[in-house]
Amino acid sequence: DAKTTQPPSMDCAEGRAANLPCNHSTISGNEYVYWYRQIHSQGPQYIIHGLKNNETNEMASLIITEDRKSSTLILPHATLRDTAVYYCIVRVANFGNEKLTFGTGTRLTIIP
Amino acid sequence: KAGVTQTPRYLIKTRGQQVTLSCSPISGHRSVSWYQQTPGQGLQFLFEYFSETQRNKGNFPGRFSGRQFSNSRSEMNVSTLELGDSALYLCASSEGQGSNQPQHFGDGTRLSIL
Numbered sequence: 565d566a567k568t569t570q571p572p573s574m575d576c577a578e579g580r581a582a583n584l585p586c587n588h589s590t591i592s593g594n595e596y597v598y599w600y601r602q603i604h605s606q607g608p609q610y611i612i613h614g615l616k617n618n619e620t621n622e623m624a625s626l627i628i629t630e631d632r633k634s635s636t637l638i639l640p641h642a643t644l645r646d647t648a649v650y651y652c653i654v655r656v657a658n659f660g661n662e663k664l665t666f667g668t669g670t671r672l673t674i675i676p
Numbered sequence: 677k678a679g680v681t682q683t684p685r686y687l688i689k690t691r692g693q694q695v696t697l698s699c700s701p702i703s704g705h706r707s708v709s710w711y712q713q714t715p716g717q718g719l720q721f722l723f724e725y726f727s728e729t730q731r732n733k734g735n736f737p738g739r740f741s742g743r744q745f746s747n748s749r750s751e752m753n754v755s756t757l758e759l760g761d762s763a764l765y766l767c768a769s770s771e772g773q774g775s776n777q778p779q780h781f782g783d784g785t786r787l788s789i790l
Contacts, residue, residue: 596775607783608768665721
């Protein structure tokens with residue numbers, strides 16, 4: 565699976581948009597970009613995923629660059645409950661190879 | 677829909693014992709994966725089951741095993757426990773196989789070995 569690079573930590577003011585970057589310069593054409601977050605003492609929570617196009621759901625938006633070498637997760641109106649470690653993952657499209665490989669992620673702190 | 681349910685939430689064992697952890701996937705999900713999370717190694721893949729068959733396995737010793745039942749519920753077993761097995765064990769389920777199927781995690785079982 566392609567390696568991802570994320571900043572180790574970020575701060576964001578409550579109510580503002582949180583923009584979390586991820587570099588995946590070695591991504592292959594059939595690899596999906598996934599985002600998860602983990603709040604202390606809980607399991608990782610699925611946020612969103614995409615292949616080529618930008619995606620939006622009730623939690624966040626995912627912007628993938630045209631060359632697919634980087635992406636940005638956007639939390640439009642951050643709240644204190646969004647404080648967590650955010651993981652960007654690229655996932656190969658091999659049927660039967662279902663494992664997720666998590667890196668060290670970005671620790672996002674929402675400031676009141 | 678109820679989420680992924682793992683039991684028990686906390687477990688304390690001693691070296692040499694064995695343990696069985698349980699996972700009930702989201703209703704309708706047929707694929708179940710298990711992961712081990714430790715502060716030093718992060719989140720590591722153990723194995724994945726689909727339709728009662730192990731389809732993928734990580735780099736863990738044979739002391740770690742699992743199974744899946746016909747209702748998709750899964751168990752993992754660790755025998756001859758070692759201190760290094762202390763970790764958060766996470767189960768994740770997805771509707772089927774394929775990288776366009778998100779895995780949804782439970783809150784894990786925290787296993788402590790004394």
